[in-house]
Amino acid sequence: MISIKNLHASIGEKEILRGINLEIKAGEIHAVMGPNGSGKSTLASVLAGRTDYEVTQGEVIFNGKNLLDLSPEDRAREGLFLAFQYPVEIPGVSNINFLKTAVNEIRAYKGQEDMPAKDFLALVKEKQKLVELDGKLANRSVNEGFSGGEKKRNEIFQMAMLNPKLAILDETDSGLDIDALRIVASGVNALKSKDNAYIVITHYQRLLDYIVPDFVHILYNGKIVKSGGKELALELEAKGYDEIKEKFESLES
Amino acid sequence: MANEILEEHINSEYKWGFTTDIETDTFAPGLNEQVVTALSKKKNEPDWLLEFRLKAFRHWQTLPEPNNWAHLTYPKINYQDISYYSAPKIKPELKSLDEVDPEILKTFEKLGISLEEQKRLTGVQSNIAVDAVFDSVSVKTTFRETLSEKGIIFCSFSEAVQEFPELIKKYMGTVVPYTDNYFAALNSAVYSDGSFCYIPKGVRCPMELSTYFRINATGTGQFERTLIVADEGSYVSYLEGCTAPQRDENQLHAAIVEIITHKNAEVKYSTVQNWYPGDKNGKGGIFNFVTKRGICLEDNSKISWTQVETGSAITWKYPSVILKGNNSVGEFYSVALTNNMQEADTGTKMIHIGKNTRSTIISKGISAGKSNNSYRGLVQIRKGATNARNFSQCDSLLMGDKCGAHTFPYIEIKDKTAIVEHEATTSKIGEDQLFYCKQRGIDNEKAIGLIVNGYCKEVLNKLPMEFAVEAQKLLAVSLEGSVG
Numbered sequence: 001m002i003s004i005k006n007l008h009a010s011i012g013e014k015e016i017l018r019g020i021n022l023e024i025k026a027g028e029i030h031a032v033m034g035p036n037g038s039g040k041s042t043l044a045s046v047l048a049g050r051t052d053y054e055v056t057q058g059e060v061i062f063n064g065k066n067l068l069d070l071s072p073e074d075r076a077r078e079g080l081f082l083a084f085q086y087p088v089e090i091p092g093v094s095n096i097n098f099l100k101t102a103v104n105e106i107r108a109y110k111g112q113e114d115m116p117a118k119d120f121l122a123l124v125k126e127k128q129k130l131v132e133l134d135g136k137l138a139n140r141s142v143n144e145g146f147s148g149g150e151k152k153r154n155e156i157f158q159m160a161m162l163n164p165k166l167a168i169l170d171e172t173d174s175g176l177d178i179d180a181l182r183i184v185a186s187g188v189n190a191l192k193s194k195d196n197a198y199i200v201i202t203h204y205q206r207l208l209d210y211i212v213p214d215f216v217h218i219l220y221n222g223k224i225v226k227s228g229g230k231e232l233a234l235e236l237e238a239k240g241y242d243e244i245k246e247k248f249e250s251l252e253s
Numbered sequence: 254m255a256n257e258i259l260e261e262h263i264n265s266e267y268k269w270g271f272t273t274d275i276e277t278d279t280f281a282p283g284l285n286e287q288v289v290t291a292l293s294k295k296k297n298e299p300d301w302l303l304e305f306r307l308k309a310f311r312h313w314q315t316l317p318e319p320n321n322w323a324h325l326t327y328p329k330i331n332y333q334d335i336s337y338y339s340a341p342k343i344k345p346e347l348k349s350l351d352e353v354d355p356e357i358l359k360t361f362e363k364l365g366i367s368l369e370e371q372k373r374l375t376g377v378q379s380n381i382a383v384d385a386v387f388d389s390v391s392v393k394t395t396f397r398e399t400l401s402e403k404g405i406i407f408c409s410f411s412e413a414v415q416e417f418p419e420l421i422k423k424y425m426g427t428v429v430p431y432t433d434n435y436f437a438a439l440n441s442a443v444y445s446d447g448s449f450c451y452i453p454k455g456v457r458c459p460m461e462l463s464t465y466f467r468i469n470a471t472g473t474g475q476f477e478r479t480l481i482v483a484d485e486g487s488y489v490s491y492l493e494g495c496t497a498p499q500r501d502e503n504q505l506h507a508a509i510v511e512i513i514t515h516k517n518a519e520v521k522y523s524t525v526q527n528w529y530p531g532d533k534n535g536k537g538g539i540f541n542f543v544t545k546r547g548i549c550l551e552d553n554s555k556i557s558w559t560q561v562e563t564g565s566a567i568t569w570k571y572p573s574v575i576l577k578g579n580n581s582v583g584e585f586y587s588v589a590l591t592n593n594m595q596e597a598d599t600g601t602k603m604i605h606i607g608k609n610t611r612s613t614i615i616s617k618g619i620s621a622g623k624s625n626n627s628y629r630g631l632v633q634i635r636k637g638a639t640n641a642r643n644f645s646q647c648d649s650l651l652m653g654d655k656c657g658a659h660t661f662p663y664i665e666i667k668d669k670t671a672i673v674e675h676e677a678t679t680s681k682i683g684e685d686q687l688f689y690c691k692q693r694g695i696d697n698e699k700a701i702g703l704i705v706n707g708y709c710k711e712v713l714n715k716l717p718m719e720f721a722v723e724a725q726k727l728l729a730v731s732l733e734g735s736v737g
Contacts, residue, residue, distance in 0.1 A: 075692075162693065
């Protein structure tokens with residue numbers, strides 16, 4: 001699905017990603033954990049194509065294409081989805097109108113006709129149930145006046161509508177109460193298939209109780225310093241990041 | 254990144270810039286009393302109207318040209334270089350559409366304005382009656398018979414002068430006197446045509462009325478007047494559209510619109526102004542100096558202005574409402590978009606005189622390119638206007654860092670019971686919003702269209718349905734290439 005090789009990225013003079021290697025196959029869920037400032041969100045942003053970051057080295061192959069050569073919108077059209085840590089408000093643009101535009105842009109990219117309005121509305125109805133999103137929210141402006149939980153559920157709703165190949169959930173659990181967390185997780189689980197893959201970025205083990213990862217990677221100081229199965233997350237939860245920090249800081253110095 | 258994107262070549266094109274070859278009857282350039290008299294004679298006007306024109310002309314000559322207060326810079330206009338009358342050569346008596354110059358019909362078809370009533374039955378033309386003004390004269394008013402069954406008068410101004418002189422005499426110049434300002438005086442002296450609309454007592458006009466203005470001839474000015482009178486308990490929704498060919502020279506458009514509402518009457522006036530804005534270097538384009546004002550003459554009446562301004566090199570325009578009747582309501586909803594080298598100084602005046610009068614101002618400015626966009630508004634609560642209410646919201650959206658947005662609110666309150674609120678915001682089109690859209694597969698142009706239309710939604714919602722769709726497209730086209 002995606003193959004990340006020796007990825008380096010900087011913002012200004014500061015190097016944030018310092019050689020990421022990651023291989024993800026269809027049907028897999030990879031969790032990326034790590035302390036604040038380790039580069040988790042930068043990794044998500046670089047993959048999605050945010051231009052604030054400069055990729056200085058490395059290569060990312062996504063479905064046989066050089067991802068870094070694609071514009072952000074083409075990455076999305078190729079099936080890469082980012083659930084934002086801080087979803088953006090777009091006043092005056094209804095969620096429905098926004099999604100209709102997105103769905104049809106992606107279809108146009110694939111040489112398909114616009115989705116008929118009837119089918120689109122049926123799809124909306126079906127998918128909003130998945131994250132227990134109120135029908136009214138679908139008609140409100142994109143994320144405007146949404147609670148923190150509603151914004152995150154809206155991200156998963158959009159993901160469901162766009163049906164991506166690879167979804168990156170950037171701290172989707174932050175700011176969620178336990179009920180919202182369960183709703184978001186069950187949405188993700190319902191959408192999981194052998195054809196798609198997930199990168200789940202989180203600080204906490206908690207989310208991984210609901211979305212069970214196949215692999216866990218620990219990102220520290222711009223590098224993946226440890227990889228393992230789901231038990232690695234539990235280990236981290238028990239011990240914290242201190243051990244890792246000490247080990248690698250001594251290594252680097 | 255925003256800067257990089259903005260550096261890109263601005264290449265939006267004006268799609269209405271074609272010209273039409275027709276024979277015209279055009280006055281030689283120049284302005285004096287003889288020209289004013291000749292114009293009046295040409296239109297076979299009664300003596301009182303010639304007198305009105307001459308008074309206006311003499312007054313105009315005493316006025317200095319105002320160019321010190323508005324936030325606009327433009328070259329001095331030489332009023333002797335302009336031709337004050339240009340009309341398509343047509344047969345004197347126009348009995349059917351077949352007699353209209355086919356080139357003119359084609360022009361309006363090209364603009365999406367059908368002058369053939371029967372097209373309505375096939376669903377091509379919607380339920381809108383149109384008065385089409387080509388250069389200085391009205392060429393055709395549709396649905397006149399249908400409307401007259403209800404006693405509604407909708408015709409060109411010139412026809413109204415001939416057929417309903419008493420109404421014209423009674424109302425013309427009562428809201429915008431010729432002494433009002435420089436351009437109003439000029440218009441009053443040399444106006445050539447326009448539209449007249451009268452809705453009788455208790456009648457709700459069954460269709461939208463519309464005037465479509467098209468400047469075609471070169472070297473001419475366009476000076477038209479619109480007069481709308483809504484008698485007791487009546488209602489009308491009025492639309493105005495305008496385009497002009499793409500020319501290197503600047504052309505002057507100085508219009509007057511007057512609206513009078515009697516007791517319990519309501520007029521909704523919507524404009525999509527799309528005069529040629531000039532090229533990306535600021536060459537050519539229309540100078541648009543327009544005085545639009547309505548008066549809620551009697552109790553419980555309402556005047557609502559909605560405007561979407563995307564055209565003209567220079568826009569100078571303040572659609573206003575005088576709230577004279579008690580409980581009367583004035584509204585102003587505006588989207589003003591400037592791109593490239595365009596300059597707009599636009600806003601409104603709400604003059605509260607009657608008791609319990611209310612006004613709402615929603616202004617959305619969008620500046621792109623190297624343009625300057627100013628909101629200028631006056632809220633005046635006169636003594637005795639007890640319990641007057643005003644709410645104003647002025648938002649500015651900046652695209653890029655070479656444009657300007659300015660807000661000049663004036664508030665004068667002479668009555669202690671008044672409640673006046675003013676809110677203003679300035680924002681830049683968010684890099685975050687754009688990226689969010691792109692991450693969902695929406696490209697830059699479409700994303701800007703979405704965001705800008707969302708930003709203007711409160712105003713666009715006030716437009717009649719079809720007009721709103723047109724306006725949305727127009728906003729997108731006007732911004733094409735302005736950001737990446």
